[in-house]
Amino acid sequence: MQWEYAAYIWSSYAAAAVILTGVAAVSILRLRRALRVQAALEAKLDQLRSGDEA
C-alpha cells in the first residue's frame, strides 16, 4: 500500500501487536503454569492422604 506516513502507521500497529499479544501470552502462560502446579500438588496431597488411611 502506498500510504503517506506509512512508517508512523505501521509502527502504531506493530506497537499494538507487541503489547496486546505480549500481555495475552504472559497471562496464558501464567494460567497454564498455575493449573499445572495446582494439579500436581492436589495429586500429591491425595497420595499422602491415601497413604495415611492405609
Added chain:
Amino acid sequence: MSGWHRFANPTRFSRLSARILPWALALTIVLFAVGLYLALVGSPPDARQKDTVRIMYIHVPAAWMALATYVLMAVFSGMGFIWKHPLADIAAKNCAPIGASFTLLALITGALWGAPMWGTWWEWGDARLTSFLILFFLYLGYMALWQVFEDPEKAARAAAILALVGLINIPVIHFSVQWWNTLHQPASVFRRGGPTIDPAMLWPLFVMLFAFKAYFVSVLLLRIRAEVAERRVRALQMMQAEA
C-alpha cells in the same frame, strides 16, 4: 447483591470462566480480524490527515479502554474495600496491568500520530497528554502497592485507596480538551449533537472498540483464573507442609 455474591465464589467463578473463555477468545480474534481489515483496507483516508487517520483505529479504542479499565478497577477496589471480598480484590488487581498496557499503547500511538500532524511527539503543556501520562503512573503505582505488602489484605486496602483517589483524574482527562487550550482535538464521537466522524470511519472504529473490549474480557478472565489457582497453590503448599 446476593446474585453477585453467588458468582463471586472463586470455585464457581473458575468453572463459569472456563466455559466463557474460549468464546471470548474466539470473539476477540474474529473482531480484530474484521476490525483490522476495515481499518487498513476498508476505510478511506481523511481529507486533511491523509492515511495517518488509520492510527485512530488503534489509538482511540486503546485510550477509551484505558479510562474504562481504570473506572472498573476502582469499582472492583471499592467493592473489595466495602465487602472485603477476595475475588473483587483479585479482579481489581488484574485490571491494572491490562489498563496500563492500554494506556501505554495510547501514549505511543498518540506520539506516532502527533509527530506528522502536530510536528511534535510530545507536548508537556498539553493537558490531555500530561493527564494521560498521570493515568499511566497511577496504574504503575497501583501495581507497585500490591508488591509492597506481604499481606494480600493490607495490599488490597492500600491499593484500593489509591485507585479510588485516582478516580479524580478520569474527568480531568475527559474534559481537559474543553477546560484548557490543547493540541489534542476535542471529542468527536461521544459528544452532544452526535459524532462528527463520517460513518465510513465510525464503523471500523466501533468494530475495533468491541475487539478491544473482547480482548479485555478474555485477558481479565485468564488473569483472574491464574490468580485464583495461584492462591489455591499457596494454600495447598501450606497444607502439605502441615501434613
